[in-house]
Amino acid sequence: MLLDRELIVLTTSGHGYAEVDFRPLPCRPGTLLRVRPGQVLRCALPDLDATVVRWHPEALHGLDLTDDGPAWFQLAGEDEDAVINEVSQLTVDARRHRDTPSGRSLLRHQLTVLLLRLSMLPSGSRRAARxxxxxxxxxxxxxxxxxxxxxxxxxxxxxxxxxxxxxxxxxxxxxxxxxxxxxxxxxxxxxxxxxxxxxxxxxxxxxxxxxxxxxxxxxxxxxxxxxxxxxxxxxxxxxxxxxxxxxxxxxxxxxxxxxx
Structure with a gap:
């Protein structure tokens, strides 16, 4: 599948591989993928279950967000708890409130919080660049x-x-x-x-x-x-x-x- 929008994929059960641009990435519960527009994504279904967060670029218009954070990350500890909570609440509210102006505003802010949290995950890019x-x-x-x-x-x-x-x-x-x-x-x-x-x-x-x-x-x-x-x-x-x-x-x- 050639993506036209950015995705966040959080594996919730199973073990296997997702393939992003023809590179197999190991997935198990707590594995997080951030896949960009234009990339090709293939998943080893039905070996994996995952929650997928997808949004239109206009949803983040005007927000000060950097395109940062790892493309693949195995969550653990407090990071895992925090990201799972953010994704779970976003999923619930998307079902309940997406058709109201207040609900759309709520989802926009929840997505912003999730992306900010992902940008803070440990990454080699945090050190001063040569x-x-x-x-x-x-x-x-x-x-x-x-x-x-x-x-x-x-x-x-x-x-x-x-x-x-x-x-x-x-x-x-x-x-x-x-x-x-x-x-x-x-x-x-x-x-x-x-x-x-x-x-x-x-x-x-x-x-x-x-x-x-x-x-x-x-x-x-x-x-x-x-x-x-x-x-x-x-x-x-x-x-x-x-x-x-x-x-x-x-x-x-x-x-x-x-x-x-």
Whole structure:
């Protein structure tokens, strides 16, 4: 499923895996996932039961909230009690009060409290960022805005006002991969999302991502992912969540750190 809105998924029973952008994430009671718009989510149903919180972006308009907090977290202790209480009350009030102005206001504030609480969960991002990490995050934001139009590291360096060498050094420090690899892996990730979660023709997906010729897109995808676009789509139709090494997201390092 290709998400058009952000989700919070709180596992309530069962053990298994949820797959976010083709990466299997272990889930058991107390596991929390925060899945962003544009990501692909697959869950190992019926092995898992979960409460899902979903909202329209306009619900948070005007609120001072940072897009912070881990994408995967195993709750425990006081954090688990607090988040479960927030989600449980939000669920009850959504059923009882969602159709009244006061009820919608109440739900908006409850959602704000939940997101603020999640932003305070332990995370490696709390420590002071090194210069390379700051540069890497800025680079990732630019890649997110421009990957459909350019795969040239030179273009991103120009936008950030730094050299290609600076970007490459930052990416190698944070991820162990070059700036060019980060860009290409983001393009491959988007291609994988569209192949897995839509019925768009492969050639059209390639054109969306800046490939004028289907053969060029096919060679690029095969190099990055290890299989052809057609084989990837066919395999995704046949199997459930399982280990997939690539494609990677530029922010995988953060998720890996939270799981560790």
């Amino acid at each position: 210069p390379e990490e700051t540069t890497f995050r800025r680079f990732c934001r630019e890649v997110e805005l421009g990957f459909q139009h350019s795969r040239r590291v030179e273009d991103y360096a120009a936008r950030l006002g730094c050299s290609v060498r600076t970007l490459t050094r930052a990416c190698l420090t944070v991820t162990g991969r070059s700036a060019k690899q980060v860009v290409d892996e983001r393009v491959a990730l988007q291609a994988s999302r569209l192949l897995a979660a839509t019925d768009e023709p492969i050639a059209q997906i390639g054109r969306q991502l800046g490939f004028s010729e289907p053969t060029n897109f096919g060679r690029f995808f095969t190099r990055e992912v290890g299989v052809s676009p057609g084989s990837f789509r066919a395999a995704r139709d046949q199997r459930g969540p399982g280990p997939v090494v690539r494609p990677r997201s530029p922010m995988d390092a953060r998720t890996d750190a939270n799981q560790g």
